[in-house]
Amino acid sequence: MIRIFIKKNDDGQWEKINITKIMEPLQPGEVTELTQVRVGAKAKEPLIARIVVTKLTEVQIEKRKEH
Numbered sequence: 001m002i003r004i005f006i007k008k009n010d011d012g013q014w015e016k017i018n019i020t021k022i023m024e025p026l027q028p029g030e031v032t033e034l035t036q037v038r039v040g041a042k043a044k045e046p047l048i049a050r051i052v053v054t055k056l057t058e059v060q061i062e063k064r065k066e067h
Helices: 019-023 058-066
Strands: 005-008 014-016 031-039 047-054
Touching: 019 047
Parallel strands: none
Antiparallel strands: 005 014, 005 031, 031 047
């Protein structure tokens, strides 16, 4: 399933965002928050949400692999 996330830019226009590019500069364990993000860009009534992005540490990755 492909999810489209869209955020308002400084000009007030909606633009697609790439979560992977947002995660790249983060250090393991670091968290960043995106506010006022539209989920489901083509929906008649898209969900406006807050997205919290966390880059996992090696320990967290191993624990998730176990489950």
